[in-house]
Amino acid sequence: xxxxxxxxxxxxxxxxxxxxxxxxxxxxxxxxxxxxxxxxxxxxxxxxxxxxxxxxxxxxxxxxxxxxxxxxxxxxxxxxxxxxxxxxxxxxxxxxxxxxxxxxxxxxxxxxxxxxxxxxxxxxxxxxxxxxxxxxxxxxxxxxxxxxxxxxxxxxxxxxxxxxxxxxxxxxxxxxxxxxxxxxxxxxxxxxxxxxxxxxxxxxxx
Amino acid sequence: xxxxxxxxxxxxxxxxxxxxxxxxxxxxxxxxxxxxxxxxxxxxxxxxxxxxxxxxxxxxxxxxxxxxxxxxxxxxxxxxxxxxxxxxxxxxxxxxxxxxxxxxxxxxxxxxxxxxxxxxxxxxxxxxxxxxxxxxxxxxxxxxxxxxxxxxxxxxxxxxxxxxxxxxxxxxxxxxxxxxxxxxxxxxxxxxxxxxxxxxxxxxxxxxxxxxxxxxxxxxxxxxxxxxxxxxxxxxxx
Numbered sequence: 288x289x290x291x292x293x294x295x296x297x298x299x300x301x302x303x304x305x306x307x308x309x310x311x312x313x314x315x316x317x318x319x320x321x322x323x324x325x326x327x328x329x330x331x332x333x334x335x336x337x338x339x340x341x342x343x344x345x346x347x348x349x350x351x352x353x354x355x356x357x358x359x360x361x362x363x364x365x366x367x368x369x370x371x372x373x374x375x376x377x378x379x380x381x382x383x384x385x386x387x388x389x390x391x392x393x394x395x396x397x398x399x400x401x402x403x404x405x406x407x408x409x410x411x412x413x414x415x416x417x418x419x420x421x422x423x424x425x426x427x428x429x430x431x432x433x434x435x436x437x438x439x440x441x442x443x444x445x446x447x448x449x450x451x452x453x454x455x456x457x458x459x460x461x462x463x464x465x466x467x468x469x470x471x472x473x474x475x476x477x478x479x480x481x482x483x484x485x486x487x488x489x490x491x492x493x
Numbered sequence: 494x495x496x497x498x499x500x501x502x503x504x505x506x507x508x509x510x511x512x513x514x515x516x517x518x519x520x521x522x523x524x525x526x527x528x529x530x531x532x533x534x535x536x537x538x539x540x541x542x543x544x545x546x547x548x549x550x551x552x553x554x555x556x557x558x559x560x561x562x563x564x565x566x567x568x569x570x571x572x573x574x575x576x577x578x579x580x581x582x583x584x585x586x587x588x589x590x591x592x593x594x595x596x597x598x599x600x601x602x603x604x605x606x607x608x609x610x611x612x613x614x615x616x617x618x619x620x621x622x623x624x625x626x627x628x629x630x631x632x633x634x635x636x637x638x639x640x641x642x643x644x645x646x647x648x649x650x651x652x653x654x655x656x657x658x659x660x661x662x663x664x665x666x667x668x669x670x671x672x673x674x675x676x677x678x679x680x681x682x683x684x685x686x687x688x689x690x691x692x693x694x695x696x697x698x699x700x701x702x703x704x705x706x707x708x709x710x711x712x713x714x715x716x717x718x719x720x721x722x723x724x725x726x727x728x729x730x731x
Binding site: 374377380381382384385388428432435436441442444445448449450451452453454455456457458459460462463468469470472473474475 | 617669678679714715
Protein backbone atom coordinates (compact mmCIF):
# COMPACT_ATOMS: atom_id res chain seq x y z
CA UNK A 288 0.00 0.00 0.00
CA UNK A 289 1.24 3.48 -0.83
CA UNK A 290 1.27 5.02 2.62
CA UNK A 291 1.65 8.56 1.33
CA UNK A 292 -2.00 8.56 0.34
CA UNK A 293 -3.28 7.46 3.73
CA UNK A 294 -5.02 9.80 6.14
CA UNK A 295 -3.26 8.19 9.12
CA UNK A 296 -0.44 6.03 7.73
CA UNK A 297 0.90 5.23 11.22
CA UNK A 298 -2.23 3.15 11.86
CA UNK A 299 -1.55 0.98 8.83
CA UNK A 300 1.67 -0.19 10.49
CA UNK A 301 -0.11 -1.64 13.51
CA UNK A 302 -0.80 -5.34 13.20
CA UNK A 303 -3.34 -7.16 15.25
CA UNK A 304 -3.73 -10.91 15.09
CA UNK A 305 -6.41 -13.33 16.17
CA UNK A 306 -9.85 -14.40 15.09
CA UNK A 307 -12.12 -13.01 17.75
CA UNK A 308 -14.90 -10.69 16.67
CA UNK A 309 -13.23 -7.89 18.59
CA UNK A 310 -9.94 -8.43 16.80
CA UNK A 311 -11.74 -8.50 13.49
CA UNK A 312 -13.56 -5.22 14.12
CA UNK A 313 -10.33 -3.75 15.52
CA UNK A 314 -8.46 -4.62 12.31
CA UNK A 315 -11.22 -3.00 10.30
CA UNK A 316 -11.11 0.04 12.58
CA UNK A 317 -7.37 0.41 12.00
CA UNK A 318 -7.87 0.03 8.27
CA UNK A 319 -10.78 2.48 8.12
CA UNK A 320 -8.95 4.98 10.32
CA UNK A 321 -5.73 4.80 8.36
CA UNK A 322 -7.41 5.20 4.99
CA UNK A 323 -10.23 7.60 5.73
CA UNK A 324 -9.13 9.35 8.89
CA UNK A 325 -10.01 8.95 12.53
CA UNK A 326 -13.36 10.67 12.25
CA UNK A 327 -14.60 7.55 10.47
CA UNK A 328 -13.85 5.26 13.39
CA UNK A 329 -16.78 6.08 15.70
CA UNK A 330 -19.51 5.73 13.10
CA UNK A 331 -17.80 2.64 11.71
CA UNK A 332 -17.77 0.93 15.08
CA UNK A 333 -21.37 1.95 15.63
CA UNK A 334 -22.36 0.42 12.30
CA UNK A 335 -20.25 -2.71 12.68
CA UNK A 336 -21.79 -3.44 16.07
CA UNK A 337 -25.26 -2.75 14.71
CA UNK A 338 -24.73 -5.24 11.88
CA UNK A 339 -23.62 -7.76 14.47
CA UNK A 340 -26.70 -7.02 16.58
CA UNK A 341 -24.03 -6.91 19.23
CA UNK A 342 -25.07 -7.15 22.84
CA UNK A 343 -23.28 -5.52 25.74
CA UNK A 344 -20.88 -8.47 26.09
CA UNK A 345 -19.73 -8.16 22.46
CA UNK A 346 -19.36 -4.41 22.84
CA UNK A 347 -17.30 -4.83 26.00
CA UNK A 348 -15.17 -7.46 24.29
CA UNK A 349 -14.47 -5.05 21.47
CA UNK A 350 -13.47 -2.41 24.04
CA UNK A 351 -11.31 -5.02 25.77
CA UNK A 352 -9.51 -5.78 22.51
CA UNK A 353 -8.85 -2.07 22.06
CA UNK A 354 -7.50 -1.74 25.61
CA UNK A 355 -5.27 -4.80 25.16
CA UNK A 356 -3.87 -3.14 22.05
CA UNK A 357 -3.25 0.16 23.84
CA UNK A 358 -1.66 -1.52 26.85
CA UNK A 359 0.67 -3.53 24.61
CA UNK A 360 1.53 -0.37 22.72
CA UNK A 361 2.61 1.57 25.80
CA UNK A 362 4.49 -1.47 27.12
CA UNK A 363 6.39 -1.59 23.82
CA UNK A 364 7.82 1.88 24.43
CA UNK A 365 11.61 2.05 24.35
CA UNK A 366 14.03 4.89 24.80
CA UNK A 367 11.49 7.55 25.72
CA UNK A 368 12.58 10.45 27.90
CA UNK A 369 11.11 13.31 29.89
CA UNK A 370 7.36 13.90 29.93
CA UNK A 371 6.83 11.35 27.15
CA UNK A 372 8.34 8.58 29.28
CA UNK A 373 6.30 9.57 32.33
CA UNK A 374 3.04 9.77 30.39
CA UNK A 375 3.65 6.46 28.60
CA UNK A 376 4.15 4.77 31.97
CA UNK A 377 1.06 6.31 33.56
CA UNK A 378 -1.14 5.80 30.53
CA UNK A 379 0.06 2.23 30.06
CA UNK A 380 -0.86 1.47 33.66
CA UNK A 381 -4.28 3.05 33.17
CA UNK A 382 -4.95 1.03 30.01
CA UNK A 383 -4.02 -2.10 31.96
CA UNK A 384 -6.58 -1.10 34.60
CA UNK A 385 -9.16 -0.74 31.83
CA UNK A 386 -8.31 -4.26 30.68
CA UNK A 387 -8.84 -5.59 34.20
CA UNK A 388 -12.11 -3.71 34.68
CA UNK A 389 -13.55 -4.74 31.31
CA UNK A 390 -12.55 -8.37 31.89
CA UNK A 391 -14.36 -8.28 35.22
CA UNK A 392 -17.42 -6.59 33.71
CA UNK A 393 -17.67 -9.19 30.94
CA UNK A 394 -17.47 -12.03 33.47
CA UNK A 395 -20.07 -10.21 35.58
CA UNK A 396 -22.45 -10.29 32.63
CA UNK A 397 -21.81 -14.01 32.21
CA UNK A 398 -19.63 -13.57 29.13
CA UNK A 399 -16.21 -14.86 28.18
CA UNK A 400 -13.55 -12.17 27.97
CA UNK A 401 -11.75 -11.93 24.64
CA UNK A 402 -8.20 -13.25 24.63
CA UNK A 403 -5.35 -10.81 24.47
CA UNK A 404 -4.58 -10.40 20.77
CA UNK A 405 -1.07 -10.58 19.44
CA UNK A 406 -0.13 -7.14 18.21
CA UNK A 407 2.98 -5.64 16.72
CA UNK A 408 3.96 -2.02 16.41
CA UNK A 409 6.49 -0.31 14.19
CA UNK A 410 9.79 0.55 15.87
CA UNK A 411 10.78 4.16 15.72
CA UNK A 412 12.04 7.17 17.62
CA UNK A 413 10.17 9.10 20.29
CA UNK A 414 8.47 11.33 17.74
CA UNK A 415 7.16 8.31 15.83
CA UNK A 416 5.98 6.70 19.06
CA UNK A 417 4.10 9.83 20.10
CA UNK A 418 2.51 10.20 16.70
CA UNK A 419 1.17 6.65 16.85
CA UNK A 420 0.13 7.16 20.48
CA UNK A 421 -1.91 10.18 19.46
CA UNK A 422 -3.58 8.27 16.65
CA UNK A 423 -4.37 5.25 18.84
CA UNK A 424 -5.82 7.39 21.64
CA UNK A 425 -7.92 9.44 19.23
CA UNK A 426 -9.07 6.15 17.69
CA UNK A 427 -9.99 4.87 21.12
CA UNK A 428 -12.12 7.94 21.85
CA UNK A 429 -13.95 7.60 18.53
CA UNK A 430 -14.42 3.87 19.02
CA UNK A 431 -15.93 4.21 22.49
CA UNK A 432 -18.13 7.11 21.40
CA UNK A 433 -19.30 5.06 18.43
CA UNK A 434 -20.04 1.99 20.54
CA UNK A 435 -21.58 3.63 23.62
CA UNK A 436 -25.04 4.44 22.20
CA UNK A 437 -25.42 0.72 21.40
CA UNK A 438 -25.00 -0.27 25.03
CA UNK A 439 -28.16 -1.51 26.72
CA UNK A 440 -27.35 -1.67 30.43
CA UNK A 441 -26.99 1.65 32.24
CA UNK A 442 -24.20 0.27 34.40
CA UNK A 443 -22.22 -0.82 31.35
CA UNK A 444 -22.73 2.58 29.74
CA UNK A 445 -21.57 4.29 32.92
CA UNK A 446 -18.44 2.12 33.00
CA UNK A 447 -17.68 2.88 29.35
CA UNK A 448 -18.14 6.59 30.09
CA UNK A 449 -15.63 6.58 32.94
CA UNK A 450 -13.12 4.94 30.60
CA UNK A 451 -13.65 7.04 27.48
CA UNK A 452 -13.16 10.23 29.45
CA UNK A 453 -9.73 8.95 30.44
CA UNK A 454 -8.96 8.01 26.83
CA UNK A 455 -9.82 11.58 25.82
CA UNK A 456 -7.53 12.95 28.52
CA UNK A 457 -4.73 10.71 27.24
CA UNK A 458 -5.36 11.85 23.68
CA UNK A 459 -5.27 15.53 24.64
CA UNK A 460 -2.06 15.11 26.65
CA UNK A 461 -0.23 13.32 23.86
CA UNK A 462 -1.46 15.88 21.33
CA UNK A 463 0.00 18.68 23.47
CA UNK A 464 3.35 16.88 23.56
CA UNK A 465 3.15 16.73 19.77
CA UNK A 466 2.48 20.46 19.58
CA UNK A 467 -1.05 19.92 18.34
CA UNK A 468 -4.42 21.20 19.49
CA UNK A 469 -5.56 19.01 22.40
CA UNK A 470 -9.11 19.15 21.07
CA UNK A 471 -8.96 19.56 17.31
CA UNK A 472 -12.75 19.88 16.95
CA UNK A 473 -15.64 20.90 19.19
CA UNK A 474 -17.34 17.50 18.79
CA UNK A 475 -15.55 14.15 18.87
CA UNK A 476 -17.69 12.85 16.03
CA UNK A 477 -18.04 14.43 12.68
CA UNK A 478 -19.33 12.11 9.99
CA UNK A 479 -22.78 10.62 9.61
CA UNK A 480 -23.15 6.87 9.52
CA UNK A 481 -24.17 7.09 5.89
CA UNK A 482 -20.99 8.90 4.92
CA UNK A 483 -18.91 6.36 6.76
CA UNK A 484 -20.69 3.34 5.42
CA UNK A 485 -19.79 4.52 1.98
CA UNK A 486 -16.22 5.04 3.08
CA UNK A 487 -15.71 1.68 4.75
CA UNK A 488 -17.69 -0.43 2.31
CA UNK A 489 -14.51 -2.01 0.89
CA UNK A 490 -13.64 -3.36 4.35
CA UNK A 491 -17.01 -4.72 5.35
CA UNK A 492 -16.96 -7.46 2.76
CA UNK A 493 -13.37 -8.39 3.53
CA UNK B 494 5.31 11.85 37.42
CA UNK B 495 4.06 13.99 40.24
CA UNK B 496 0.54 13.21 41.22
CA UNK B 497 -0.82 16.42 42.60
CA UNK B 498 -4.06 15.67 44.28
CA UNK B 499 -6.96 17.27 42.50
CA UNK B 500 -9.20 19.48 44.56
CA UNK B 501 -12.14 17.29 45.28
CA UNK B 502 -15.31 19.08 44.30
CA UNK B 503 -17.34 19.69 47.43
CA UNK B 504 -19.86 16.93 47.95
CA UNK B 505 -22.21 19.00 50.05
CA UNK B 506 -25.77 18.00 49.94
CA UNK B 507 -26.42 20.95 52.19
CA UNK B 508 -25.94 23.47 49.43
CA UNK B 509 -28.63 21.91 47.31
CA UNK B 510 -30.99 21.48 50.20
CA UNK B 511 -30.41 25.14 50.85
CA UNK B 512 -31.20 25.91 47.23
CA UNK B 513 -34.40 23.96 47.69
CA UNK B 514 -35.43 25.88 50.77
CA UNK B 515 -34.22 29.37 49.83
CA UNK B 516 -36.85 31.04 47.63
CA UNK B 517 -34.45 33.64 46.20
CA UNK B 518 -31.84 31.24 44.93
CA UNK B 519 -34.55 28.84 43.80
CA UNK B 520 -36.15 31.58 41.73
CA UNK B 521 -32.78 32.37 40.22
CA UNK B 522 -32.19 28.74 39.35
CA UNK B 523 -35.64 28.26 37.83
CA UNK B 524 -35.22 31.37 35.72
CA UNK B 525 -31.84 30.14 34.60
CA UNK B 526 -33.34 26.95 33.28
CA UNK B 527 -36.15 28.65 31.41
CA UNK B 528 -39.75 29.11 32.44
CA UNK B 529 -42.67 26.83 33.06
CA UNK B 530 -42.76 23.07 33.01
CA UNK B 531 -39.21 22.54 31.90
CA UNK B 532 -37.91 24.49 34.86
CA UNK B 533 -40.18 22.71 37.29
CA UNK B 534 -39.12 19.38 35.84
CA UNK B 535 -35.46 20.33 36.11
CA UNK B 536 -35.94 21.33 39.67
CA UNK B 537 -37.64 18.01 40.27
CA UNK B 538 -34.63 16.30 38.75
CA UNK B 539 -32.34 18.26 40.99
CA UNK B 540 -34.34 17.43 44.09
CA UNK B 541 -34.41 13.83 43.07
CA UNK B 542 -30.70 13.88 42.57
CA UNK B 543 -30.16 15.01 46.12
CA UNK B 544 -32.83 12.79 47.56
CA UNK B 545 -35.28 15.54 48.45
CA UNK B 546 -37.89 14.77 45.84
CA UNK B 547 -40.78 15.17 48.20
CA UNK B 548 -40.40 18.88 48.84
CA UNK B 549 -43.04 21.15 47.41
CA UNK B 550 -41.23 23.05 44.70
CA UNK B 551 -43.67 25.93 44.78
CA UNK B 552 -44.14 25.73 41.03
CA UNK B 553 -47.06 23.34 41.19
CA UNK B 554 -45.89 20.24 39.41
CA UNK B 555 -44.05 17.61 41.35
CA UNK B 556 -41.86 15.52 39.11
CA UNK B 557 -40.45 12.22 40.17
CA UNK B 558 -38.13 11.16 37.45
CA UNK B 559 -36.65 8.23 39.27
CA UNK B 560 -39.81 6.24 38.70
CA UNK B 561 -40.72 4.79 35.33
CA UNK B 562 -43.34 6.44 33.18
CA UNK B 563 -45.98 4.00 34.42
CA UNK B 564 -45.45 5.10 37.97
CA UNK B 565 -45.69 8.82 37.22
CA UNK B 566 -48.53 10.68 38.89
CA UNK B 567 -51.27 11.60 36.40
CA UNK B 568 -51.09 15.27 37.42
CA UNK B 569 -47.55 15.65 36.07
CA UNK B 570 -46.76 12.99 33.53
CA UNK B 571 -43.08 13.31 32.68
CA UNK B 572 -42.93 12.15 29.07
CA UNK B 573 -39.62 10.52 28.23
CA UNK B 574 -38.47 13.28 25.86
CA UNK B 575 -39.02 15.89 28.60
CA UNK B 576 -36.33 14.29 30.71
CA UNK B 577 -33.85 14.58 27.84
CA UNK B 578 -34.90 18.20 27.31
CA UNK B 579 -34.12 18.95 30.93
CA UNK B 580 -30.74 17.26 30.75
CA UNK B 581 -29.84 19.10 27.55
CA UNK B 582 -30.97 22.41 29.08
CA UNK B 583 -28.79 21.67 32.10
CA UNK B 584 -25.84 21.04 29.78
CA UNK B 585 -26.73 24.18 27.81
CA UNK B 586 -26.62 26.26 30.99
CA UNK B 587 -23.21 24.85 31.91
CA UNK B 588 -21.93 25.59 28.42
CA UNK B 589 -23.29 29.15 28.57
CA UNK B 590 -21.35 29.68 31.79
CA UNK B 591 -18.18 28.17 30.29
CA UNK B 592 -18.43 30.21 27.09
CA UNK B 593 -18.98 33.41 29.08
CA UNK B 594 -16.04 32.56 31.31
CA UNK B 595 -13.61 32.33 28.39
CA UNK B 596 -15.04 35.51 26.85
CA UNK B 597 -14.42 37.34 30.13
CA UNK B 598 -10.93 35.89 30.53
CA UNK B 599 -9.91 36.83 26.99
CA UNK B 600 -11.37 40.33 27.35
CA UNK B 601 -9.36 40.82 30.52
CA UNK B 602 -6.15 40.34 28.54
CA UNK B 603 -4.47 38.15 31.15
CA UNK B 604 -2.90 35.77 28.66
CA UNK B 605 -0.73 35.96 25.57
CA UNK B 606 0.84 33.60 23.08
CA UNK B 607 0.10 29.90 23.10
CA UNK B 608 -1.85 30.07 26.37
CA UNK B 609 -4.16 32.71 24.88
CA UNK B 610 -4.53 30.60 21.74
CA UNK B 611 -5.55 27.57 23.81
CA UNK B 612 -8.14 29.55 25.75
CA UNK B 613 -9.54 30.99 22.51
CA UNK B 614 -9.87 27.52 20.97
CA UNK B 615 -11.60 26.17 24.07
CA UNK B 616 -13.92 29.18 24.29
CA UNK B 617 -14.86 28.73 20.65
CA UNK B 618 -15.68 25.07 21.30
CA UNK B 619 -17.96 26.05 24.19
CA UNK B 620 -19.81 28.46 21.90
CA UNK B 621 -20.30 25.66 19.39
CA UNK B 622 -21.61 23.44 22.20
CA UNK B 623 -24.07 26.17 23.19
CA UNK B 624 -25.38 26.40 19.64
CA UNK B 625 -25.66 22.61 19.22
CA UNK B 626 -27.38 22.10 22.56
CA UNK B 627 -29.84 24.96 21.99
CA UNK B 628 -30.70 23.40 18.63
CA UNK B 629 -31.09 20.01 20.28
CA UNK B 630 -33.56 21.40 22.83
CA UNK B 631 -35.51 22.91 19.94
CA UNK B 632 -35.46 19.63 18.03
CA UNK B 633 -36.82 17.87 21.10
CA UNK B 634 -39.72 20.32 21.18
CA UNK B 635 -38.48 22.21 24.21
CA UNK B 636 -37.58 25.81 24.97
CA UNK B 637 -33.84 26.39 25.28
CA UNK B 638 -32.74 27.67 28.68
CA UNK B 639 -32.09 31.41 28.74
CA UNK B 640 -28.51 32.60 28.74
CA UNK B 641 -27.65 33.32 32.35
CA UNK B 642 -25.96 36.54 33.44
CA UNK B 643 -22.60 35.58 34.84
CA UNK B 644 -19.96 36.96 37.15
CA UNK B 645 -16.42 35.68 37.57
CA UNK B 646 -13.80 36.81 40.01
CA UNK B 647 -10.74 36.96 37.79
CA UNK B 648 -7.49 37.29 39.73
CA UNK B 649 -3.96 36.49 38.66
CA UNK B 650 -3.33 34.51 35.48
CA UNK B 651 -2.41 31.44 37.51
CA UNK B 652 -5.61 31.70 39.58
CA UNK B 653 -7.67 32.11 36.41
CA UNK B 654 -5.96 29.12 34.77
CA UNK B 655 -6.67 27.07 37.89
CA UNK B 656 -10.33 28.15 37.79
CA UNK B 657 -10.52 27.21 34.11
CA UNK B 658 -9.12 23.76 34.90
CA UNK B 659 -11.64 23.34 37.72
CA UNK B 660 -14.52 24.39 35.46
CA UNK B 661 -13.51 21.97 32.68
CA UNK B 662 -12.98 19.04 35.03
CA UNK B 663 -16.39 19.79 36.51
CA UNK B 664 -17.93 20.00 33.05
CA UNK B 665 -16.50 16.63 32.05
CA UNK B 666 -17.80 14.99 35.23
CA UNK B 667 -21.20 16.66 34.73
CA UNK B 668 -21.61 15.16 31.26
CA UNK B 669 -20.44 11.79 32.53
CA UNK B 670 -23.01 12.02 35.31
CA UNK B 671 -25.87 12.36 32.82
CA UNK B 672 -24.87 9.70 30.28
CA UNK B 673 -26.93 7.01 31.97
CA UNK B 674 -30.00 9.26 32.28
CA UNK B 675 -30.37 10.16 28.62
CA UNK B 676 -33.13 8.24 26.83
CA UNK B 677 -32.58 9.13 23.18
CA UNK B 678 -29.64 7.43 21.47
CA UNK B 679 -29.14 10.51 19.30
CA UNK B 680 -29.01 12.84 22.28
CA UNK B 681 -26.67 10.39 24.01
CA UNK B 682 -24.34 10.33 21.01
CA UNK B 683 -24.32 14.14 20.92
CA UNK B 684 -23.64 14.38 24.65
CA UNK B 685 -20.81 11.86 24.40
CA UNK B 686 -19.23 13.75 21.52
CA UNK B 687 -19.14 16.83 23.77
CA UNK B 688 -18.14 14.90 26.90
CA UNK B 689 -14.82 13.78 25.48
CA UNK B 690 -14.06 17.28 24.21
CA UNK B 691 -14.64 18.66 27.72
CA UNK B 692 -12.27 15.95 28.93
CA UNK B 693 -9.67 17.05 26.39
CA UNK B 694 -10.03 20.66 27.56
CA UNK B 695 -9.68 19.52 31.17
CA UNK B 696 -6.50 17.56 30.44
CA UNK B 697 -4.99 20.49 28.54
CA UNK B 698 -5.75 22.96 31.32
CA UNK B 699 -4.50 20.50 33.92
CA UNK B 700 -1.18 20.43 32.10
CA UNK B 701 -1.13 24.23 31.97
CA UNK B 702 -1.60 24.36 35.72
CA UNK B 703 0.78 21.55 36.67
CA UNK B 704 -1.91 19.01 37.50
CA UNK B 705 -1.94 15.43 36.23
CA UNK B 706 -3.97 14.82 33.06
CA UNK B 707 -5.98 12.05 34.73
CA UNK B 708 -6.33 13.27 38.32
CA UNK B 709 -8.84 10.53 39.15
CA UNK B 710 -6.72 7.76 37.70
CA UNK B 711 -7.89 5.21 35.14
CA UNK B 712 -11.58 5.85 35.73
CA UNK B 713 -13.15 9.31 35.63
CA UNK B 714 -15.75 10.06 38.26
CA UNK B 715 -19.22 11.27 37.32
CA UNK B 716 -20.95 14.12 39.13
CA UNK B 717 -24.68 14.49 39.66
CA UNK B 718 -26.63 17.70 39.14
CA UNK B 719 -26.75 18.01 42.90
CA UNK B 720 -22.95 17.98 43.02
CA UNK B 721 -22.44 20.26 40.03
CA UNK B 722 -24.99 23.02 40.48
CA UNK B 723 -23.78 24.37 43.84
CA UNK B 724 -20.36 24.85 42.23
CA UNK B 725 -21.83 26.69 39.26
CA UNK B 726 -24.28 28.91 41.14
CA UNK B 727 -21.59 31.35 42.35
CA UNK B 728 -20.95 32.27 38.70
CA UNK B 729 -24.58 33.02 37.95
CA UNK B 730 -26.03 36.43 38.79
CA UNK B 731 -29.47 35.84 37.36
